[in-house]
Amino acid sequence: MQYALLIYSNDAQDRFAELPDAEQQSIMREYFAINELPGTFGGAQLQSAATATTVRVQNGETLATDGPFAETKEVLGGFYLFEADDIDAALDVAARIPAARMGGSVEVRPIVER
Amino acid sequence: MIDRVYRDERAKAVAILGRVLGDLDLAEDAVQDAFVRAAERWKRDGTPRNPGAWIVATARNAAIDRIRREQAFARKAELLARAEELPDDGDEEATIPDERLELIFACCHPALAVEVQVPLTLSLVSGLTTPEIARAFLLPEPTLAQRLVRAKRKIRDAGIPLRVPPEHLLPERLRAVLATIYLVFNAGYGPPVRRELCGEAVRMAAVLATLMPDEAEAHGLHALLLLHDARRDARVSPQGELVLLADQDRGLWDEDEIVQGRAALERALALRSPGPYQLQAAIASLHFESETDWEQIALLYARLGELAPSPVVELNRAVAVAMAHGPDEGLALVDSLGGLDGYHLWHSTRAQLLSRLDRENEARREYERALELAPSDVERRFLRDRLQS
Numbered sequence: 001m002q003y004a005l006l007i008y009s010n011d012a013q014d015r016f017a018e019l020p021d022a023e024q025q026s027i028m029r030e031y032f033a034i035n036e037l038p039g040t041f042g043g044a045q046l047q048s049a050a051t052a053t054t055v056r057v058q059n060g061e062t063l064a065t066d067g068p069f070a071e072t073k074e075v076l077g078g079f080y081l082f083e084a085d086d087i088d089a090a091l092d093v094a095a096r097i098p099a100a101r102m103g104g105s106v107e108v109r110p111i112v113e114r
Numbered sequence: 115m116i117d118r119v120y121r122d123e124r125a126k127a128v129a130i131l132g133r134v135l136g137d138l139d140l141a142e143d144a145v146q147d148a149f150v151r152a153a154e155r156w157k158r159d160g161t162p163r164n165p166g167a168w169i170v171a172t173a174r175n176a177a178i179d180r181i182r183r184e185q186a187f188a189r190k191a192e193l194l195a196r197a198e199e200l201p202d203d204g205d206e207e208a209t210i211p212d213e214r215l216e217l218i219f220a221c222c223h224p225a226l227a228v229e230v231q232v233p234l235t236l237s238l239v240s241g242l243t244t245p246e247i248a249r250a251f252l253l254p255e256p257t258l259a260q261r262l263v264r265a266k267r268k269i270r271d272a273g274i275p276l277r278v279p280p281e282h283l284l285p286e287r288l289r290a291v292l293a294t295i296y297l298v299f300n301a302g303y304g305p306p307v308r309r310e311l312c313g314e315a316v317r318m319a320a321v322l323a324t325l326m327p328d329e330a331e332a333h334g335l336h337a338l339l340l341l342h343d344a345r346r347d348a349r350v351s352p353q354g355e356l357v358l359l360a361d362q363d364r365g366l367w368d369e370d371e372i373v374q375g376r377a378a379l380e381r382a383l384a385l386r387s388p389g390p391y392q393l394q395a396a397i398a399s400l401h402f403e404s405e406t407d408w409e410q411i412a413l414l415y416a417r418l419g420e421l422a423p424s425p426v427v428e429l430n431r432a433v434a435v436a437m438a439h440g441p442d443e444g445l446a447l448v449d450s451l452g453g454l455d456g457y458h459l460w461h462s463t464r465a466q467l468l469s470r471l472d473r474e475n476e477a478r479r480e481y482e483r484a485l486e487l488a489p490s491d492v493e494r495r496f497l498r499d500r501l502q503s
Contacts, residue, residue: 001273086275087225088283108225110272114188 002111003090009077012104042081049075123166129213133276147176168204222290240314305492333382334392340375341398344368356496390422408438441470458487
């Protein structure tokens with residue numbers, strides 16, 4: 001099974017920014033370590049929601065607007081793509097993502113496989 | 115005959131097919147087909163020597179038929195290949211593995227909503243029908259049916275495994291399984307009593323204890339449910355009124371279940387790994403003695419409060435203390451508990467203790483408050499009786 005681990009940062013990004021350099025680096029090493037897991041097959045950290053542009057096509061006309069599609073505190077901050085035998089392995093990885101213990105949350109969603 | 119086979123073999127067949135096919139809906143439908151065929155065939159030809167293996171083999175073929183008939187299955191070839199792995203000989207030599215434990219753990223997986231875990235377990239493991247479960251939990255049938263379908267789909271699509279969890283997840287997951295079985299029992303214990311739910315819970319606890327013989331709390335839960343179930347008929351009068359422990363007709367206690375429950379408790383205690391269910395079973399066991407050892411019960415409640423802190427446990431300890439050391443001391447403990455103002459038993463306990471201290475006016479006010487909060491007619495009638503006496 002393949003899963004997307006969607007990282008919603010909420011307060012985690014602010015808390016991260018306030019940490020001393022050494023702690024920030026140690027947390028970044030945790031993120032990189034998840035990249036190195038045998039099951040991980042993709043992932044990205046996203047720039048802040050302030051940089052988002054949202055596109056809709058209405059009656060053949062493209063409308064681009066500034067900002068994320070929904071103005072909420074729950075901002076998608078990044079994701080991993082992870083392959084595992086079952087959801088338990090994916091939940092274990094999700095629990096290792098630092099944002100999950102820093103006020104954020106991680107949504108685990110199975111990927112449609114074709 | 116077929117009823118007994120249904121009860122014993124249905125969940126096993128669903129578990130095996132569900133694991134191999136990765137689709138519990140399909141597994142249930144195929145097993146249902148097999149029992150429909152059994153009802154026709156067994157009447158004519160007699161019950162096969164190995165009904166469980168017959169059911170699995172017939173369900174396998176029914177699953178294959180269903181997969182072939184289905185045009186739209188994207189994974190048709192893959193599903194067919196999986197179905198063909200299933201044993202197809204229903205002869206008397208075949209041994210069918212018991213994977214009900216794996217099924218229970220899937221039903222109680224934390225990725226499923228808590229409110230669906232109990233009905234899902236009753237549906238898949240106990241084989242209760244949707245209308246039966248809907249009635250037991252006072253849910254509209256379509257609502258429940260929809261929840262069950264969604265849960266089974268999530269098990270399939272999110273990859274919730276049908277297996278006993280690995281060591282590092284086991285303690286937490288086992289707690290959820292034990293809690294689910296306990297909730298099934300409570301839903302049946304009433305009042306009003308629903309025998310079939312109590313019976314199912316006791317049966318599931320027995321399966322769990324048999325399949326996980328090294329887990330002290332599995333035996334502890336089995337013991338607790340047997341000991342509670344032993345009093346099931348004594349705690350509600352023929353008129354449907356609640357009967358307090360001290361007033362119960364001991365002749366109505368189920369001696370067999372008391373003996374079995376105490377044996378299960380012995381097995382639990384021998385594993386030397388104490389837990390909340392074992393403590394509650396020990397308390398239940400003491401209540402069967404002709405002279406109740408309230409001192410000992412108060413100590414067990416204190417220990418229970420350490421392992422599983424809860425104001426309800428403290429309330430029970432206060433009752434035991436009142437019995438051992440007098441109503442003054444009990445009342446002081448009851449009054450020291452916070453957060454139970456909305457709980458009818460807190461008020462009725464206060465009422466009883468106040469009454470024993472001859473503070474009748476205060477007792478009446480507490481009974482009235484309990485009456486307002488009591489969740490069932492039976493309990494309201496009981497409290498009204500107390501108020502009048």
